Amino acid sequence: MTVVERVLAVIEAHRGDRGALLPVLHGIQAEFGYVDQSVIPLVAKELNLSRADVHGVVTFYSDFRSEPAGRVTVQLCRAEACQSVGAERLVAHAEVTYGVKVGQTSEDGAVTLGQVFCLGNCALGPAAQVNGRLHGRLDPARLDGLVDAEMEMR
Amino acid sequence: MTTTVYVPRDAAALSVGADAVAAAITREAALAGRAVRVVRNGSRGMLWLETLVEVVTDAGRIGYGPVTADAVPALVAAGMLDGAHHELRVGVVEELPWFRAQHRLCFARVGVTDPLSPEDYLAHGGMTGLRRALEIGPAATVAEVTDSGLRGRGGAGFPAGIKWKTVADTPGELKFVCCNADEGDSGTFADRMLIEGDPFCLIEGMAIAAFAVGATEGYIYIRSEYPEAVRTFRRAIDIAYAQGWLGDDVLGSGLRFDLMVRVGAGAYICGEETSMLESLEGKRGVVRAKPPIPAITGLFGKPTVVNNVLTLASVPAVLADGGASYQALGVQRSRGTQVFQLAGNIARGGVFETAFGISLRDLVEVHGGGTLSGRPVRAVQVGGPLGAYLPVSGLDLAMDYEAFAEAGAMLGHGGIVVFDDTVDMASMARFAFSFCAEESCGKCTPCRVGAVRGVEVIDRIVGGEDVDDNLALLGDLCELMTDGSLCAMGGLTPNPVRSALQHFADDFTPRRVTP
Numbered sequence: 001m002t003v004v005e006r007v008l009a010v011i012e013a014h015r016g017d018r019g020a021l022l023p024v025l026h027g028i029q030a031e032f033g034y035v036d037q038s039v040i041p042l043v044a045k046e047l048n049l050s051r052a053d054v055h056g057v058v059t060f061y062s063d064f065r066s067e068p069a070g071r072v073t074v075q076l077c078r079a080e081a082c083q084s085v086g087a088e089r090l091v092a093h094a095e096v097t098y099g100v101k102v103g104q105t106s107e108d109g110a111v112t113l114g115q116v117f118c119l120g121n122c123a124l125g126p127a128a129q130v131n132g133r134l135h136g137r138l139d140p141a142r143l144d145g146l147v148d149a150e151m152e153m154r
Numbered sequence: 155m156t157t158t159v160y161v162p163r164d165a166a167a168l169s170v171g172a173d174a175v176a177a178a179i180t181r182e183a184a185l186a187g188r189a190v191r192v193v194r195n196g197s198r199g200m201l202w203l204e205t206l207v208e209v210v211t212d213a214g215r216i217g218y219g220p221v222t223a224d225a226v227p228a229l230v231a232a233g234m235l236d237g238a239h240h241e242l243r244v245g246v247v248e249e250l251p252w253f254r255a256q257h258r259l260c261f262a263r264v265g266v267t268d269p270l271s272p273e274d275y276l277a278h279g280g281m282t283g284l285r286r287a288l289e290i291g292p293a294a295t296v297a298e299v300t301d302s303g304l305r306g307r308g309g310a311g312f313p314a315g316i317k318w319k320t321v322a323d324t325p326g327e328l329k330f331v332c333c334n335a336d337e338g339d340s341g342t343f344a345d346r347m348l349i350e351g352d353p354f355c356l357i358e359g360m361a362i363a364a365f366a367v368g369a370t371e372g373y374i375y376i377r378s379e380y381p382e383a384v385r386t387f388r389r390a391i392d393i394a395y396a397q398g399w400l401g402d403d404v405l406g407s408g409l410r411f412d413l414m415v416r417v418g419a420g421a422y423i424c425g426e427e428t429s430m431l432e433s434l435e436g437k438r439g440v441v442r443a444k445p446p447i448p449a450i451t452g453l454f455g456k457p458t459v460v461n462n463v464l465t466l467a468s469v470p471a472v473l474a475d476g477g478a479s480y481q482a483l484g485v486q487r488s489r490g491t492q493v494f495q496l497a498g499n500i501a502r503g504g505v506f507e508t509a510f511g512i513s514l515r516d517l518v519e520v521h522g523g524g525t526l527s528g529r530p531v532r533a534v535q536v537g538g539p540l541g542a543y544l545p546v547s548g549l550d551l552a553m554d555y556e557a558f559a560e561a562g563a564m565l566g567h568g569g570i571v572v573f574d575d576t577v578d579m580a581s582m583a584r585f586a587f588s589f590c591a592e593e594s595c596g597k598c599t600p601c602r603v604g605a606v607r608g609v610e611v612i613d614r615i616v617g618g619e620d621v622d623d624n625l626a627l628l629g630d631l632c633e634l635m636t637d638g639s640l641c642a643m644g645g646l647t648p649n650p651v652r653s654a655l656q657h658f659a660d661d662f663t664p665r666r667v668t669p
Contacts, residue, residue: 017414018434018435018454019434019435019436019437019454020436021436021437022416022417022419022433022434022436023416023417025419026378026417026419047436053437056438057436057437057438060421060438060439060440061418061419061420061421061439062419062420062421063378063418063419063420064419079340079341079539079589080340080341080498080535080539080571080582080585081340081341081497081498081569081571082340083582083585084498084499084571084572084573084574084577085498085499085526085527116379116420117338117340117422117539117589117592117593118337118338118339118340118342118379119379119380120165120166120337120342120343120345120346120379120380121165121166121169121343122340122341122342122343122495122497122498122503122569122571123166123201123202123343123495123496123497123498123500123503123504124166124169124170124201124202124204124503125497125498127169129379132381133168134165134166134168134169134381134382135169135170136166136169136170137169137170
């Protein structure tokens with residue numbers, strides 16, 4: 001299937017939804033791993049919106065990526081509850097270990113390091129999502145183990 | 155004989171290995187030649203014990219925790235499947251002091267049942283509230299909710315019955331019920347646990363709301379940071395349709411109610427109700443000016459009930475037992491129970507549901523057991539990132555909306571985050587501003603620009619630059635944000651800042667700035 005066909009298939013699945021743009025964008029990100037600039041005109045035309053509207057929505061929400069993520073995506077929680085049990089030490093460790101700043105993907109495309117404000121695991125912090133899976137009571141060694149395990153699977 | 159074993163499927167339990175524990179129990183039981191039925195329940199809310207395994211015995215459900223997959227072979231060998239002694243055995247779960255001290259209404263079934271079993275739901279009193287509502291009619295249903303004194307659990311505490319009456323009294327062919335499950339406050343996770351642990355209760359509450367106000371369509375807006383909750387709730391909706399609890403003819407009453415899940419996209423501001431409505435409409439989550447209020451001009455301009463998860467999940471019990479019995483709990487104008495969440499640096503963190511009026515000290519020190527690190531408690535933040543920081547001397551505050559408001563704090567969604575004596579309160583105040591700068595929707599200037607300026611001013615204060623002038627400036631900035639912001643994001647960000655400054659002034663003394 002071409003990119004256009006894949007985008008149209010996502011849009012078609014949400015054709016009857018009220019205010020379908022967010023579900024469509026989630027669908028596109030699930031399909032391609034990110035929301036490429038080039039699909040915006042097509043989405044806008046199909047949903048009868050302006051390109052500016054669609055661009056505005058894509059860039060408002062931090063979930064929508066403009067480029068592909070690394071093989072392992074680590075989302076470290078930096079909200080207050082996780083800070084109270086050492087989240088910032090974990091962030092510092094991850095930045096050094098993976099050689100990236102929060103918000104970046106390592107040059108070899110291995111790891112994307114992100115931050116998130118609360119994963120709802122506030123009694124078992126520090127918490128993080130590793131490739132979408134929630135983990136609690138993290139320390140540097142456990143985090144490294146989880147990332148290594150994900151790396152081996154990919 | 156088959157032994158029933160409960161292993162939670164709650165995301166918090168999964169985060170410490172509950173799936174591996176469940177697999178290990180199945181494997182070890184088979185090796186031991188024992189027939190077991192592993193039920194994946196919600197969490198009991200004693201999160202420090204996760205993974206909490208419960209074994210059904212004649213004496214009751216006996217708990218073991220915290221269990222890891224590695225410990226399972228030894229546990230099974232020690233006779234866990236018969237409730238035998240082991241160092242991880244905590245006893246009959248429902249007789250634990252931490253559990254007995256609670257009054258669970260909203261969380262009555264969470265952790266007890268299989269969240270996706272309609273049989274379990276009915277066997278534990280499910281659908282009684284909706285049946286009663288259908289029997290007494292919409293107006294009487296609204297009256298019950300009003301009489302119960304139930305107030306919005308999202309944080310603002312607006313009386314639910316009054317909101318419902320406004321929607322019911324507003325004429326319209328199309329009305330909506332929207333459940334706000336964008337639980338973004340740090341230190342709160344009760345919405346998530348309810349959705350994952352008793353989703354049918356929320357569905358029933360939303361159906362009651364729809365019936366009461368004449369709505370036919372419902373949306374639940376769940377944040378994308380909660381993928382387990384999204385998965386569980388989608389499955390629960392499918393099951394509810396198959397059971398006739400949703401659809402064209404709810405419980406054979408002729409009531410039509412359709413329910414859809416919408417997933418957020420990582421914007422904290424979408425927990426603000428008008429911003430959530432914008433997001434549901436497929437737009438940027440930018441706050442709307444009020445009035446018009448959503449009850450009259452809400453989703454797609456139609457009359458809309460917007461309630462928090464816990465508000466809607468409290469409704470079935472209100473209807474089943476009557477508004478008066480709910481009203482009998484609590485203090486002053488805070489009626490019923492509140493689901494408190496003990497979080498952060500706390501020895502025994504989790505969900506603690508009890509009537510309003512309990513003291514913060516009881517929750518943190520008695521039930522929570524103090525800090526996880528074992529160091530002294532220094533500060534407690536109640537009500538999420540926009541809530542005030544309280545010093546240890548302020549812990550005798552009663553947990554009710556008005557007592558908190560009087561103390562210049564807020565109860566919010568009931569989240570309690572504990573910090574030990576290593577916390578630097580100037581950096582927490584700075585974080586409050588930087589969080590606001592990161593998450594502001596950008597519509598109003600006090601919030602969008604004020605938050606950025608706030609970070610700079612705090613940096614100058616701790617950097618020793620014109621300290622007195624900058625403290626005065628910080629005071630002005632906080633006043634301006636409080637008075638001039640469009641919504642609670644900018645309007646309440648000064649709460650943590652001012653309280654940190656008031657109670658922990660020493661932390662703001664100039665020091666060498668660390669990069």
